[in-house]
Amino acid sequence: MKQVARFVAERLPEAFGPVFFLFAGIAVASGFACYVVLGPAAFERALGQDGDLLLSLLPRILAAVAVAGLVRAIIPRERLGALLGRGSGVRGLALAAAAGMVTPGGPFASFTFMVMLRDSGIDRGALVAYATGWALLGIQRILVWDIPMMGPDFTLLRFAVSAPLPILAGLLARAIPIDPFVGRPDSAGGTPGSGR
């Protein structure tokens, strides 16, 4: 129990870092605007919806961080770097896009996975290819949303024109001369169990 408390306490400075206060500020400001412009009823409705959303997200969040952590522990980092690193070429981008396609769960799962991939040293092109593959070609979303709502013909057309786009986006990301992870405390930060 004491160990758990220390584990949590060590991470609190970052958990309640600048980004937390930025969004807390936005939440207070937009909540105030909501209350003033739309009235107390709309404010309470929004707050209730946020609470419901959070409760429904929590079991997914727990599963997503467990999956991301376990995948990271099982696949050696050097191997992930070789598969999806900067020297991985178009093949690495295609592999990353395919991984995005089959990632189950909502955005929390995919973004948790992206944090894990970033910490494992994959290059920005592969990370962008993964994000784009997940967003445009995600199998789960296509089955649950695209086909029922837009019909199979539309879905097939959209899938066909979108199929090459994650690789295109990944190539562009590699060409953009901005290092997205420079100076990030997260990327340098302590990763448990990385000592072996």
Next chain:
Amino acid sequence: MSASLVFIWLLAAALAGTAASRRDGSLRDGIAYGADQLVRLLPRLVVALAAAGFIAQLIPGGAVGRWLGADSGALGIAIAAFAGVLIPSGPVVTFSLAAVLFHAGAGTPQMVAFITSWSVFALHRITIYELPMLGWRFLVVRGLSVLLLPLIAGFAAGAVLLVVA
């Protein structure tokens, strides 16, 4: 309890089983990394969710629909691509809107551009997940990389339909 939730927990269980069978501390390392992520991200997620909920209330849903209704060629594709950026909500709202517009006569290329744009730029996803978890530098790199994808997808869909028809 949705099917996707069951699936991701089964996946977690299978991975835990694999990690445990290796008997090299993989299970402990994996769980520790997951717990590390959870503690770091949860506070940000809670406040971001609250902010997104209030902002969604403040943006009128009907205003978005009016701009997308017309079947208007290249300009329509551009408007649809722009509209996709403005939807700060998940697939429920987006696909409902897309389906309604589609049945009301909106063009296929326009709806492809709309869904593509929402897919890569959904505001709520950027504010709730991407910015807090990956940082603004990554957002800039990714945003530049996917900037033209909605237009490319829309025009490609239009070209395919021309060839097929």
